[in-house]
Amino acid sequence: MTATKEEANPLAEGLQLRRRPDPCILVIFGASGDLTTKKLLPALYALAVRRLLPDNFAIVGAARSTETDDGFRERMQQAVKDHARDPFDDETWERLASAMRYVTLDFADDKGEDELAQVLTDLDKEHNTRGNRVYYFAVPPSAIGTLIEEIAERRSAEGWVRLVIEKPFGHDLESAKELNALLQKNFTEEEVFRIDHYLGKETVQNMLALRFANGIFEPIWNRQFIDHVQITVAESIGIEGRAGYYEQAGAIRDIFQNHLLQLVAITAMEPPIDFTADMVRNEKLKVLKAMHTPGPKHIVRGQYGPGFVEGVEVPGYREEQGVDPSSTTDTFVAAKLFVDNWRWADTPFYVRMGKRLARRETTIAIQFKRAPHPPFEDGAGEEGLRPNVLLIHVQPNEGVSLAIGAKVPGQGMRIRTVHMDFLYGGAFREGLPDAYERLILDAMLGDQTLFTRSDEIEEQWSLVDAIVAFWQRDRPQFPNYAAGTWGPTAADELLHRDGRSWRRH
Amino acid sequence: MAPPLNAGIIEDDWTGEDVSIAQIERELARLRVDSAEESAQPNLRTSVMTHIAWVPPEWQHAAEETLAGMAERHPSRTLLLVPKPDEDDGLDAQLSIRCFPIGDRAVCGEVIELILRGDRAAAPASIALPLLISDLPVFIRWRGEPQWDSPELAQLVGIVDRLIVDSTEWKNLPAGYARLVELFDRVAVSDIAWERTERWRALLASLWPGIRDVKAIRVHGTAAQGYLLAGWLRSRLGHGVEVEVDEHERLEGVDLDGEPAPFPPGKPPVASDVLSAQLDRFGRDPVYEAAVRAAT
Numbered sequence: 001m002t003a004t005k006e007e008a009n010p011l012a013e014g015l016q017l018r019r020r021p022d023p024c025i026l027v028i029f030g031a032s033g034d035l036t037t038k039k040l041l042p043a044l045y046a047l048a049v050r051r052l053l054p055d056n057f058a059i060v061g062a063a064r065s066t067e068t069d070d071g072f073r074e075r076m077q078q079a080v081k082d083h084a085r086d087p088f089d090d091e092t093w094e095r096l097a098s099a100m101r102y103v104t105l106d107f108a109d110d111k112g113e114d115e116l117a118q119v120l121t122d123l124d125k126e127h128n129t130r131g132n133r134v135y136y137f138a139v140p141p142s143a144i145g146t147l148i149e150e151i152a153e154r155r156s157a158e159g160w161v162r163l164v165i166e167k168p169f170g171h172d173l174e175s176a177k178e179l180n181a182l183l184q185k186n187f188t189e190e191e192v193f194r195i196d197h198y199l200g201k202e203t204v205q206n207m208l209a210l211r212f213a214n215g216i217f218e219p220i221w222n223r224q225f226i227d228h229v230q231i232t233v234a235e236s237i238g239i240e241g242r243a244g245y246y247e248q249a250g251a252i253r254d255i256f257q258n259h260l261l262q263l264v265a266i267t268a269m270e271p272p273i274d275f276t277a278d279m280v281r282n283e284k285l286k287v288l289k290a291m292h293t294p295g296p297k298h299i300v301r302g303q304y305g306p307g308f309v310e311g312v313e314v315p316g317y318r319e320e321q322g323v324d325p326s327s328t329t330d331t332f333v334a335a336k337l338f339v340d341n342w343r344w345a346d347t348p349f350y351v352r353m354g355k356r357l358a359r360r361e362t363t364i365a366i367q368f369k370r371a372p373h374p375p376f377e378d379g380a381g382e383e384g385l386r387p388n389v390l391l392i393h394v395q396p397n398e399g400v401s402l403a404i405g406a407k408v409p410g411q412g413m414r415i416r417t418v419h420m421d422f423l424y425g426g427a428f429r430e431g432l433p434d435a436y437e438r439l440i441l442d443a444m445l446g447d448q449t450l451f452t453r454s455d456e457i458e459e460q461w462s463l464v465d466a467i468v469a470f471w472q473r474d475r476p477q478f479p480n481y482a483a484g485t486w487g488p489t490a491a492d493e494l495l496h497r498d499g500r501s502w503r504r505h
Numbered sequence: 506m507a508p509p510l511n512a513g514i515i516e517d518d519w520t521g522e523d524v525s526i527a528q529i530e531r532e533l534a535r536l537r538v539d540s541a542e543e544s545a546q547p548n549l550r551t552s553v554m555t556h557i558a559w560v561p562p563e564w565q566h567a568a569e570e571t572l573a574g575m576a577e578r579h580p581s582r583t584l585l586l587v588p589k590p591d592e593d594d595g596l597d598a599q600l601s602i603r604c605f606p607i608g609d610r611a612v613c614g615e616v617i618e619l620i621l622r623g624d625r626a627a628a629p630a631s632i633a634l635p636l637l638i639s640d641l642p643v644f645i646r647w648r649g650e651p652q653w654d655s656p657e658l659a660q661l662v663g664i665v666d667r668l669i670v671d672s673t674e675w676k677n678l679p680a681g682y683a684r685l686v687e688l689f690d691r692v693a694v695s696d697i698a699w700e701r702t703e704r705w706r707a708l709l710a711s712l713w714p715g716i717r718d719v720k721a722i723r724v725h726g727t728a729a730q731g732y733l734l735a736g737w738l739r740s741r742l743g744h745g746v747e748v749e750v751d752e753h754e755r756l757e758g759v760d761l762d763g764e765p766a767p768f769p770p771g772k773p774p775v776a777s778d779v780l781s782a783q784l785d786r787f788g789r790d791p792v793y794e795a796a797v798r799a800a801t
Contacts, residue, residue, distance in 0.1 A: 010741040011710035014792030015703070 021444035022160075023056030023129045025120055029147060030138030031061025031072065031102065035166065037079035039197075040136065043436035045080045048096045049089065052441055056130075058099035058123045062116060064106055072102035085434065099127050113150040121156075131159025134443055138166050140245070141175070145182055152186035164193045164443045167258050168249060169452075172468075173461035180454040193443045194457060198259040198362075199450040200435030200442075202424065203394045207266050207364065208275075210392070210400060217390075218271070220368070223347045227387060230365040230503055231263050233353035236309050237360070238483070239331075243322030250330040252301070255353040257464045261288065262452070263394075264349055267364055268339045277448035281456060288459035290341045293466040300490040301476060302332030304356040307483030314356065314483045328476055331355045334491035335467075336498075348498065352491055356483035362394035365503050376413050386417050389503070398432060399423040519600045526635050529598050533615055536602040554784065555637045557584045557645040559629070559661060564648035564674075582638050585618040586629050588657065594623030596632065630660035642666045644784055650675035653684040662692045669783050671697035672729040679732045683801045686794075693789045698729035699796070700779045705756055706737060708769035712761075719761050721747035726756035734759065736800030737792070 026044070028036055047053050061072050077097065081088050101119050105112035124131055135151055137144050144165065155161060163183070170176030183192050198204055211217055220226070233255050239246045246254065265284035272279040305316035318325050332354030339349065368388040376385075389403040401419045408414040424432060442450055480488040486502065495501050517539055519532045560568040565587055597620040604613040617636060621629060637643055645665040650672075651658045662668055668688065675681045688694055709716060719738065724731035728750050735748035755773060759766045774782070 009710060009713040010743075011706070011713055011716070011738075013741070014790065015707050015710060 020052060021054050021441065022132050023054045023127070024132035024134055024159075024444060025058045025060060025123055025127075025129045026134045026136060026440075026444075027060045027062060027116070027120070028136045028138060029062050029105070029143070032063035032065045032067070033138055035138040036061065037075070038083050039434070039436045040138065040440070041076045041079045042084040043434050043440055045084045045092070045096060046086055046433065046437050047441060048092050049086045053096075054444075056128045058101070058127050058129055059096070060116070060119060060123070061100070061102045062105040062112075063102075064104070066104050067102050069100070069102050073097045073100050076100065099123065110150070113154065117154045129159075131156040132161075133159065134162045134164060134440075136164045136166075136440075136443075141168060141170060141179070144179065148182055148186060160446070161187065161191055162193055162443050162446065163187060163191060164195055164440075166195055168253055169194050169258075169457050170461065171248065171253060173458060173465045176457050176461045180458070184454070189454060190446070190448070192454070193439075193448060194452040194454075195439055195443075196258045196262055196452050197435040197439060198262055198394075199452075200437075200439040201394060202432045202438075203392065203398045204263070204266060205450070206398075206400070206424075207392055208280075212271050221366075222343045223345055225368055226347055227367045227369045228347060228498075228500060229264075229267060229349045230363075230367065231260065231267070231349065231351045232361060232363050232365075232503075233260055233263070233351075234357040234359065234361045234486075235355050236357060236484075238304075238314060238356050239317070239320055239323075241321065243320055246331075247323060247327060247329050251333045251354055252330055252464055252467060256333050256335075256351075257460050258452075260351055260353055261291075261460045261463065263362075263364060264291070264337065264339070264351065265456075267366075268344055268349070270343070275449065277451075278453075280449050281453045285453070285456050285459065286341070287339055288456060288463075290339045290344075291337055291463060292340055293463060294335050294337055296470045298336040298494070299467055299470070300332075300334040300488060300494055301330040301471065302334075302354065302481045302488040302491070303327070303329065303476070303478035304331050304354075304481055304483045305479030307356065307485065309356060309358075309484040316479050316483065317356075318479065328478055330471075330476075332357070332481060332487045332491070334487060334494055336494055350495055350500075350502070352487060352502070354487055358484055358486050360396065363503075364392040364394065366390040366392075376415065385415060391503075397423065517602045520598070522597045523595045524598045525596075526632070529600065529617060529636065532598075532600055533602075533617070536600060536615075537613060539602075554581045554641050555584065555643045556581045556784065557586060557633055557643065557661065557665065559645060559647045559657070560585055560587050561649055562587060562589065568646075568648055581614050582636070583614070583616045584633055584636055585616065586621060586633065587619065588621045588626035588629070590621075590623065590626040592622040594625060596621060596625050627656060628660070629657050630664050633661065634664055637664070642787060644669060646670075646780065648674065650677060650681055651684075653681075653687075662688060665692060666787065667693045667695065667783075669695050669697065669780070672733070673698040673701075673727045675729065678728050679801045682732065682736075682797045686798055686801075689789070689794050689797075693787070694794070695783045695786060695790060696729075696733070696793065696797075697776075697779050697783065698727065699733050699793050700782055701756060701773065702730050702734055702737075704769040704773070705734065705759060705766075709734075709738075709759065709761075709766060712766065716761060717742060719746060721749070721762055723749045723751060723760040723763075724756070725751045725753050725758040725760075727754070728752065730756050732800040733796055736798070737796035739799040740795035741792075 028040060030036060044053070044059065061067075061076070067075075077093060080093065101123065103112065103116045103119055105116060120133065123129060133156075135147075137147065139147070148163070151161070151163070170179050211221060262284070265287040268287045269283040270286065272283045303317050306319065307314060307316075317323060317329070317331050318327055323329075332352070334350070334352035337349040337351060338344070338346070366389065368390070370385070370387045374385055385405060386403070388405075391401040391403070393399050393401070400422045403417050403419055405415045406418045408416050439450060442448075480490070492502065517536050519536060521528060521532070558568050568585065599618040601616045601618075602613050603616060619632065621632065625632065643665040644667045645661055646669045647658075648671075651670070670685070672678065672681060672685075685694065719742070722731075722735060722738065724734055731748050731750035735746050738746045758768070
């Protein structure tokens with residue numbers, strides 16, 4: 001008897017079959033850039049080590065610089081040796097490198113596109129990749145438009161297409177809408193993956209687990225019990241030679257518009273009906289729509305001057321190579337935001353982000369209201385009577401801490417704040433995957449849950465445009481904070497006015 | 506005094522003869538305090554489970570080796586119960602704190618090795634129960650073939666969530682599987698021998714539908730792997746499958762009706778990886794249970 005194709009395979013039941021994508025080719029535009037060497041290739045190598053890539057898989061690097069296939073492979077091999085989280089293994093590398101090609105491509109030139117199309121067709125035949133394509137745009141926004149049209153024009157009748165688009169997605173609301181319109185003209189929303197690598201971080205996803213897998217938090221996750229929320233995205237590094245990009249973007253477009261607002265959305269969102277892409281994104285969108293534009297008094301911008309970071313003297317922003325000596329670009333933003341809905345009305349979300357701050361740290365701190373009436377005598381310890389704080393460490397030291405007051409052993413009643421810690425590295429000793437591993441794999445699988453939808457992007461830009469519009473009315477006194485500190489004093493005053501302060505570090 | 510935190514795995518030990526449970530708890534607390542450097546932040550005691558191992562003396566060395574490869578991945582309290590019923594009555598303990606650095610702190614697990622002498626060997630549950638960490642799952646790894654009618658097995662099965670055996674260690678096959686089936690309604694069971702067939706089962710599943718009418722298999726591996734693969738095919742395909750075992754220390758091939766199946770990709774997992782995978786599972790495995798029932 002012949003089995004029909006539709007008959008379920010009884011032998012597959014119970015096997016932990018890993019999610020493996022369809023055969024495909026990954027095309028990286030911007031293959032000569034830092035993102036490719038420091039993040040994308042190491043992530044692909046990590047996936048190869050864990051056998052999560054399809055058996056029939058090829059990588060094509062495309063960039064303006066002239067390079068041979070062998071030269072590209074050698075450069076990528078070095079990138080993996082320098083940046084991968086796994087030890088280098090010849091067999092794994094050979095598996096990955098054997099189907100790796102390079103195409104020199106001037107992004108405005110049809111000839112290069114023709115050559116790319118030919119290489120892809122050849123690879124389809126050699127590796128049976130069935131016309132499936134993931135195009136990864138690790139290029140400046142100015143180059144994306146032309147590429148999208150070229151790809152659409154040469155789209156094969158066979159297979160699927162997925163476009164992974166790096167931030168920044170546009171530079172304001174208008175340009176983001178234009179880019180979305182161009183994408184929607186040529187592709188469906190299901191084919192577009194706007195990447196915000198913060199969403200690929202385990203700890204950001206753990207916020208969803210913390211909130212929606214634990215019965216104890218959600219009932220108190222609202223204005224009745226939470227005094228305020230503080231979100232910090234701090235970097236100790238400067239602009240790392242990216243003056244051209246940063247002068248145009250500043251902290252508001254580099255971090256606030258994407259990572260920061262996504263962290264706010266995940267913290268404040270309602271429980272999704274299920275963990276599918278649209279359900280999660282619908283809930284995030286509601287938060288973004290409920291955020292009103294902060295007034296000028298509720299937003300602080302800053303720019304670092306010279307200072308010391310980890311004992312090393314560093315130049316100010318205006319002294320960085322390629323930066324206008326009178327630049328008014330913001331390297332720091334702090335804001336008091338409100339989510340105007342039933343759950344969060346009147347609960348401030350204080351956010352701050354910046355470069356050349358005292359240390360690298362991304363945290364979400366949920367500060368609860370004080371105990372209403374501590375029955376202890378004076379002197380029980382002001383320290384111990386501080387409010388509880390639930391602290392989500394996004395990076396580094398990934399994990400969760402809860403600050404509680406505890407009695408100091410001995411006579412009398414003295415109270416001190418102590419931390420109960422859950423460290424990811426402590427409970428789960430397997431190394432955390434890099435965000436790009438998760439996101440590249442999800443894009444290959446067609447899972448958009450951790451990617452940003454067009455309407456989310458537009459809401460984010462709408463908020464940023466309104467803030468930038470305020471800023472254009474005056475000329476800031478920059479620099480206004482020294483490198484290696486926690487930003488301008490105005491950022492402290494933003495909270496002091498409300499009788500609060502930034503968390504101690 | 507414990508060595509500094511950046512020295513990799515830090516171990517601090519305490520050994521006692523004729524000890525009480527209270528003494529064990531007290532010494533563990535002291536070891537935890539001592540394992541932190543003076544003036545440094547206290548180490549974290551992190552546990553995701555209590556892991557009991559029932560280790561007859563002849564298995565003691567192998568058990569310790571497996572634990573050494575696994576402790577870092579599953580921070581836990583590990584209770585190594587070594588029965589010595591022929592010795593004078595008493596309880597001896599060796600306690601150690603094993604810490605693994607994370608940044609400027611360290612995460613510590615605890616290993617409690619207990620020699621159950623004389624009558625104590627017959628009442629292991631009463632010794633293990635007060636040492637279990639509350640609210641966390643309890644796994645027991647049973648080395649060798651259990652004495653199926655022994656009170657020790659009955660007691661320990663009653664206090665754990667999961668029994669982990671390795672039927673490769675059994676001499677009495679396939680009869681032992683019939684006795685194992687009797688435990689299925691009392692405790693979730695997993696078998697390391699079964700785990701070791703996983704990549705082969707995935708390979709055989711990929712041969713569907715060509716494999717659906719297979720009548721006989723020849724397994725180049727352990728007897729346990731042969732019986733379990735045959736039981737799996739019988740239970741999944743719903744018809745008889747003859748089995749012949751060509752004994753090897755590890756699973757090296759499977760012939761289907763005389764034709765060798767292709768080799769599965771990847772390398773076979775090491776012992777601690779296999780046990781580690783079992784410790785990540787919590788519920789019953791109906792596919793395994795059906796395979797065991799059909800293996801006899």
